[in-house]
Amino acid sequence: MYSFRLAKDQAGNETQTNITDNRYTYDSKGRLNSVDRYKNNELYKNITKFNFNDANQVTSTYYADIVAEINSGGFISKVTSPDGTVTDIFYDEIGRDIKEVANGTYIQEIETLEDNGEITYTEVENPLTATYIYTYEGNKVYVNIVQTEKNFGTLKPGTTTSEYEYKDKITNITYELTVDYTKAGIYSSEPIFRCYIYDWMHIIDWKIKAVSNGETEYEQRYDYEYVYDADGYLTESKRTTTNIANPLAPPYVLKTLYTYE
Structure with a gap:
């Protein structure tokens, strides 16, 4: 899978930048086993790895330096x-991601005016x-996110x-995604309706908006296009990002090519 940003x-003329080469390998049962990133046709690092039991259930997984249970x-x-x-991630009775709760920290840079006038x-x-x-x-x-700093x-x-002045900052973020159910999950082991929403495939469009203290911090939209070969296999996808909050900002285009070996 080759991904690159399209610019002019x-x-x-269109030019390609930020090129990445991800390769997917499957075991003898057709299950996604690993995702490896290559640079200049040489292995750069492993992105994801899955281990399964005899019941085809994932027993362990690794996302680079992220630990998953x-x-x-x-x-x-x-x-x-x-x-x-x-x-922590929770699922409904048919295995759809319905809730995630994240607990961590954030870092803020605070400036101080010293007595000598320096900041x-x-x-x-x-x-x-x-x-x-x-x-x-x-x-x-639909995804509703409440983030508290x-x-x-x-x-x-x-x-x-x-x-x-110090007080809790609460940001409400909303996602609205349109998904093509007729294609999702047919030719790959993609985690549709699981965690890591950013890795879902066959999204048609995705709207994002973040509001804090009544003010919109950012608002954007992703539009996706897909191309298939004569056998119905996905060969190309393109994601166009539009900054709704700033109409003057040029669209950002990310294109991905898929090959099968």
């Missing part, structure tokens, strides 16, 4: 990231929590010095 040079159903139930953030900067670490709730309606997936520092209005 001064002559209007597996529940009795073979689904990822807890993820610990390198920065110490722990995410110094200090990194302050405080707790962060985020709860994701998933709902499914037809070919739509404890003791967030904000410069006091009307002050010219480094005077902060």
